[in-house]
Amino acid sequence: MRPALLDPLFSPLDTLPGIGPKTGELYARLLGRETIDDCRVVDLLFHAPHSLIDRRRQPGIAHAPQGAIVTITGRVDRHQPSPRGRPNVPYRVFLHDDTGELALTFFRVKGNWLEKALPIDESVTVSGKVDWFNGRASMVHPDHMVRAAEAESLPLVEPVYGLTAGLAPRALRKTIEAAVARVPDLPEWLDDALLGQQGFRNAKESFHRLHEPRDETDIDNQAPARRRLAYDEFLAGQLSLALVRQRLRKVAGAPVHATGHLSGPVLAALPFSLTASQSAAVRDILADMSGTDRMLRLLQGDVGSGKTAVALMAMLAAVESGGQAVLMAPTEILARQHHATLSRMAAPAGIAIDVLTGRTKGKERDAILERIMSGETKMVIGTHALFQDAVTYRQLALAVVDEQHRFGVHQRLRLTAKGVSPHMLVMTATPIPRTLVLAAFGDMDVSKLTEKPQGRKPIQTVTIPAERTDEIIDRLDSALRQGKKAYWICPLVEESEETDVMSADERYQTLVSRFGNVVGLVHGRMTGPEKDAVMLAFKNGDIRVLVATTVVEVGVDVADATIMVIEHAERFGLAQLHQLRGRVGRGDEASTCILLYKGPLSVAGHARLSILRETEDGFIIAEEDLKLRGEGELLGTRQSGTPGFRIASLEAHADLLEIARKDATYVIEQDPDLTSERGEALRTLLYLYRRDEAIRFLRAG
Numbered sequence: 001m002r003p004a005l006l007d008p009l010f011s012p013l014d015t016l017p018g019i020g021p022k023t024g025e026l027y028a029r030l031l032g033r034e035t036i037d038d039c040r041v042v043d044l045l046f047h048a049p050h051s052l053i054d055r056r057r058q059p060g061i062a063h064a065p066q067g068a069i070v071t072i073t074g075r076v077d078r079h080q081p082s083p084r085g086r087p088n089v090p091y092r093v094f095l096h097d098d099t100g101e102l103a104l105t106f107f108r109v110k111g112n113w114l115e116k117a118l119p120i121d122e123s124v125t126v127s128g129k130v131d132w133f134n135g136r137a138s139m140v141h142p143d144h145m146v147r148a149a150e151a152e153s154l155p156l157v158e159p160v161y162g163l164t165a166g167l168a169p170r171a172l173r174k175t176i177e178a179a180v181a182r183v184p185d186l187p188e189w190l191d192d193a194l195l196g197q198q199g200f201r202n203a204k205e206s207f208h209r210l211h212e213p214r215d216e217t218d219i220d221n222q223a224p225a226r227r228r229l230a231y232d233e234f235l236a237g238q239l240s241l242a243l244v245r246q247r248l249r250k251v252a253g254a255p256v257h258a259t260g261h262l263s264g265p266v267l268a269a270l271p272f273s274l275t276a277s278q279s280a281a282v283r284d285i286l287a288d289m290s291g292t293d294r295m296l297r298l299l300q301g302d303v304g305s306g307k308t309a310v311a312l313m314a315m316l317a318a319v320e321s322g323g324q325a326v327l328m329a330p331t332e333i334l335a336r337q338h339h340a341t342l343s344r345m346a347a348p349a350g351i352a353i354d355v356l357t358g359r360t361k362g363k364e365r366d367a368i369l370e371r372i373m374s375g376e377t378k379m380v381i382g383t384h385a386l387f388q389d390a391v392t393y394r395q396l397a398l399a400v401v402d403e404q405h406r407f408g409v410h411q412r413l414r415l416t417a418k419g420v421s422p423h424m425l426v427m428t429a430t431p432i433p434r435t436l437v438l439a440a441f442g443d444m445d446v447s448k449l450t451e452k453p454q455g456r457k458p459i460q461t462v463t464i465p466a467e468r469t470d471e472i473i474d475r476l477d478s479a480l481r482q483g484k485k486a487y488w489i490c491p492l493v494e495e496s497e498e499t500d501v502m503s504a505d506e507r508y509q510t511l512v513s514r515f516g517n518v519v520g521l522v523h524g525r526m527t528g529p530e531k532d533a534v535m536l537a538f539k540n541g542d543i544r545v546l547v548a549t550t551v552v553e554v555g556v557d558v559a560d561a562t563i564m565v566i567e568h569a570e571r572f573g574l575a576q577l578h579q580l581r582g583r584v585g586r587g588d589e590a591s592t593c594i595l596l597y598k599g600p601l602s603v604a605g606h607a608r609l610s611i612l613r614e615t616e617d618g619f620i621i622a623e624e625d626l627k628l629r630g631e632g633e634l635l636g637t638r639q640s641g642t643p644g645f646r647i648a649s650l651e652a653h654a655d656l657l658e659i660a661r662k663d664a665t666y667v668i669e670q671d672p673d674l675t676s677e678r679g680e681a682l683r684t685l686l687y688l689y690r691r692d693e694a695i696r697f698l699r700a701g
């Protein structure tokens with residue numbers, strides 16, 4: 001149960017003053033939530049200011065720099081209201097100090113409030129931006145106006161927040177102030193040594209300082225208050241991952257003893273031998289699975305590095321030892337493709353392999369469920385349908401999750417909550433920097449495929465302006481005559497999937513009119529069987545130019561495709577381009593990747609395309625991507641269960657992440673159920689940062 005002291009922070013956001021039904025929508029948008037009902041007061045605490053307005057400058061009117069925000073105290077001389085019937089002429093109020101005159105300028109003034117606020121001969125203090133025009137100083141709609149005697153009440157330093165269209169800065173500031181005022185006294189969940197060493201204040205004070213900065217140094221990522229809160233955020237994440245992990249480990253997997261009677265013939269029949277890093281990964285996995293602890297391993301490998309073969313070896317070992325193995329893919333297309341590939345590769349083992357996705361229906365589905373339950377089916381490939389309630393495994397020994405960043409910790413939790421406790425192998429396609437692995441997966445064991453299979457030729461990557469598209473089509477013509485296969489990827493248009501499909505369809509039409517029926521089209525709006533049919537035709541060569549939206553991005557494997565054309569390459573992210581390019585260069589023939597771009601390129605767009613031209617190394621590309629984009633985006637959105645940190649920054653606070661990881665490990669060793677005094681405080685931390693799914697899990701186990 002959530003500690004009662006957090007209640008004020010977990011009441012609906014619209015309990016704060018100034019949020020009505022209309023503004024509620026704006027706040028939801030600001031916080032990246034669907035509706036205001038999903039927002040809690042606490043969410044606003046993590047909306048940190050990005051800069052501040054300093055009103056401490058009081059230079060005197062004549063010395064106020066153009067465009068600067070200043071505070072001025074002077075005497076009101078006269079009012080000059082808009083002439084009757086001409087509301088577009090502004091209302092001006094003139095005041096002076098020892099150095100000069102200032103015109104306060106107001107548009108569309110109704111009523112006589114200005115006369116009350118700025119009485120003639122009164123000494124007033126105003127603050128806002130000064131503009132100079134023809135030697136006259138003016139201030140349009142001052143941010144603040146008070147009697148000089150009350151100047152003390154002016155906020156001299158104000159935080160500035162990221163906004164969303166329609167939300168006024170001042171209103172947001174007021175609402176956040178009200179949210180901060182609700183922060184209760186919190187129990188201290190950090191230990192004294194760390195507090196001392198880092199110079200951290202307590203969490204409540206840190207929230208206050210975050211939103212009530214005193215000067216520029218408080219805005220910096222390295223400001224103590226920010227570091228404290230970043231640390232808390234990391235610790236909450238690491239702790240929840242560590243709790244899950246501990247729990248997963250405790251539920252002992254059945255030890256798997258590989259005999260080699262299935263993998264032997266399969267290996268012998270493969271048209272290649274495993275690379276050294278594939279073999280090393282298989283060894284790690286077999287060693288893990290033969291122990292009494294449950295395996296939790298991440299298999300990281302760049303595009304085309306051969307993760308599937310490694311997964312197959314692990315799955316065969318599970319079957320050899322009398323168990324079942326599943327492989328869960330993020331999409332229908334991939335599940336079907338994995339099923340086709342694995343069935344072919346594993347044919348010499350002579351075992352039953354089924355595929356189960358959301359599309360599997362009726363009698364077929366019943367039959368598969370029956371076979372899974374009886375244990376007749378040894379391997380199942382599918383989507384998350386594999387873990388629905390209706391599916392009962394006879395003896396699930398290994399679950400391979402082809403993650404591609406689309407699943408999160410939550411799915412893995414669900415898997416275990418179902419009562420199955422198989423060994424777990426998570427595959428990720430994009431090489432992610434270590435800090436990100438840590439943040440997203442916690443302390444998992446990692447195997448890396450560091451080399452590509454032998455005989456791969458480098459992919460020649462060129463960037464070409466879109467104006468030369470016709471030239472590319474001509475070149476494609478001669479390539480097709482030589483029997484080559486090409487992908488043609490169409491732009492990703494932000495607004496809607498429909499527009500994506502339209503542009504792909506247009507390109508398809510032009511290419512069909514040139515090349516006839518060797519051109520195929522695949523996009524997200526097609527039904528599963530339609531997509532399968534096209535992919536199959538491309539694989540077996542009936543189709544040789546495949547026009548596609550980004551559905552082919554991850555994992556599609558057609559080894560003899562050697563040309564990749566990407567239209568509007570400037571619209572794609574770096575990691576995505578790398579994934580797309582990785583669809584070619586998978587066999588022993590030389591491949592080409594043509595990045596068509598529409599200029600002028602932004603600085604970042606230019607950087608992305610250059611990096612891609614320069615290197616094929618996914619690790620370098622991932623690091624560069626992190627620099628260009630920031631970590632949140634790299635992992636996808638929060639909703640998908642990946643850690644979009646709100647205060648912590650993996651780059652600025654990498655040192656803290658490392659400490660938090662150790663801290664979390666220590667906590668779990670000392671107090672696995674979080675029952676000590678610090679443990680109780682840490683539960684509060686987990687709730688505060690909405691990482692409490694791990695607590696529910698604790699209780700369940």
Ligand SMILES: Nc1ncnc2c1ncn2[C@@H]1O[C@H](COP(=O)(O)OP(=O)(O)OP(=O)(O)O)[C@@H](O)[C@H]1O
Nearest residue numbers: 272273274275303304305306307308309429453555
């Ligand atoms: N040791 C090897 N030698 C030669 N070819 C290999 C080897 N291992 C795998 N392959 C082949 O390389 C291609 C890519 O393998 P796979 O599909 O497993 O890559 P991947 O790591 O899953 O990459 P992606 O994330 O891009 O899908 C496949 O056609 C596969 O048959």
